[in-house]
Amino acid sequence: MRLARRLLTPSATAVEVRRLGRSRVAARASGRALERAGADGSQVVVGPFLGEVGFELLYWIPFLRRALRVAGVAPEQVTAVTRGGAEAWYGDLAATQADAVALLGADYPAAVARRSRQGGDAKMLTFEPVDREVLAHLAMAERGVVHPSLMYAAMRAFWQGRAGVEWALDRLEVAKLPRPPRPAELDAEPYLLVRLYASETLPRDEGDQAHVWRILRAIAPELRVIVLRREDPLGEHPDWLAEPPDGVTVVDAAGLDVQSAYVAHAERMLSTYGGLSYLGPLFGVRTTAVFARATYNVNHLALARAMFGTRLDAMHVRELSVEALRAR
Numbered sequence: 001m002r003l004a005r006r007l008l009t010p011s012a013t014a015v016e017v018r019r020l021g022r023s024r025v026a027a028r029a030s031g032r033a034l035e036r037a038g039a040d041g042s043q044v045v046v047g048p049f050l051g052e053v054g055f056e057l058l059y060w061i062p063f064l065r066r067a068l069r070v071a072g073v074a075p076e077q078v079t080a081v082t083r084g085g086a087e088a089w090y091g092d093l094a095a096t097q098a099d100a101v102a103l104l105g106a107d108y109p110a111a112v113a114r115r116s117r118q119g120g121d122a123k124m125l126t127f128e129p130v131d132r133e134v135l136a137h138l139a140m141a142e143r144g145v146v147h148p149s150l151m152y153a154a155m156r157a158f159w160q161g162r163a164g165v166e167w168a169l170d171r172l173e174v175a176k177l178p179r180p181p182r183p184a185e186l187d188a189e190p191y192l193l194v195r196l197y198a199s200e201t202l203p204r205d206e207g208d209q210a211h212v213w214r215i216l217r218a219i220a221p222e223l224r225v226i227v228l229r230r231e232d233p234l235g236e237h238p239d240w241l242a243e244p245p246d247g248v249t250v251v252d253a254a255g256l257d258v259q260s261a262y263v264a265h266a267e268r269m270l271s272t273y274g275g276l277s278y279l280g281p282l283f284g285v286r287t288t289a290v291f292a293r294a295t296y297n298v299n300h301l302a303l304a305r306a307m308f309g310t311r312l313d314a315m316h317v318r319e320l321s322v323e324a325l326r327a328r
Contacts, residue, residue, distance in 0.1 A: 022126040022127075026149035027154075029147070030150035034067060034071045034144070034150075035071060042143070043140075045144070045145045046064055046068075046079070046081070047080055047146075048100050048135065049083070050083055051148065054274050059151055062173050063150075064090075064093055065175060075093055075094055078094035079094055079095075079097070080093060080096070080097045081098045081138070086256045088177070089178075091177075100134045103134055103137040158299055168299075182261065182265045183258070183261050189224050190267040191266055192223050193263055193285075194228065194269075194270045195272070197272050198237055201291040201293050202291055208292055208318065211318060211320065212290075213244060213245045214245075215320050215321060217247060219322050226262065227241065227244050229244075230252050230254055237274075240272065263283055266280070270290070271287060273291040273296065273301075274289075277289035277314075278308075280312075281308035281311035286310070287312050288313045290317040291317065292317050
């Protein structure tokens with residue numbers, strides 16, 4: 001299926017052409033850094049990744065895994081820079097990790113907003129001053145940098161519908177993420193982990209919420225239900241939750257590290273379709289992802305289904321049922 005192309009005004013076209021030119025420059029520099037690290041064993045920084053969680057999980061990390069292996073770069077040579085507690089996702093790729101939220105402190109939200117203005121959107125197609133600011137905190141100026149722009153340049157044909165799923169899979173290497181320790185407050189009882197956040201694909205709707213709560217109330221007697229409730233720590237998506245029904249456990253989980261630990265040890269997961277819905281399958285957890293509006297790029301879902309198989313179900317929120325959430 002090909003995606004409809006946007007019709008741009010002449011001025012917008014000129015901006016897009018300049019941005020793509022800058023993207024190619026950044027990608028070429030990243031490619032050279034990767035080649036040098038593979039040739040001479042030097043240290044390299046991968047990142048910083050300050051973009052959308054979905055692109056990080058579905059593309060950036062699998063792309064890095066393959067690119068580092070092909071170039072012959074060992075984890076001991078790599079420092080991964082991410083944000084919001086996602087460092088553990090890089091455990092098999094990078095011996096050292098750093099968190100941009102910790103590096104920038106209270107300036108992080110404003111810095112990300114500046115970056116979006118500078119780059120034109122939340123995608124990391126170009127190497128922006130904010131990226132350099134993050135790396136400056138690491139005092140790693142002498143190291144090569146493999147920036148996410150390399151991945152965005154490599155995968156553009158797939159997102160635009162000019163290449164298929166098999167083409168994309170040839171450029172990615174998917175593996176289960178390292179499993180974090182079980183949260184200390186969790187006993188050994190199996191549970192359904194619920195992480196629902198508002199997005200363009202799942203806006204807040206009282207009818208949809210009531211339907212989901214009826215399903216959770218019905219399944220709670222047979223499988224413990226834990227709902228992660230927290231405003232997105234990266235400021236990307238607010239919580240979808242109205243008040244959940246009685247009989248479920250509600251947990252505040254501020255960072256992606258805490259959320260990852262709850263996801264990794266779940267029996268099943270229910271999520272908004274999008275970024276965090278890929279986290280369950282990457283930990284080997286069967287995940288049901290729901291949406292109310294099919295506003296997503298269909299190529300992302302096609303790739304996710306090819307990657308994860310039966311570990312990922314995606315359905316309209318009103319199709320959700322007790323049977324859909326039972327472990328199989």
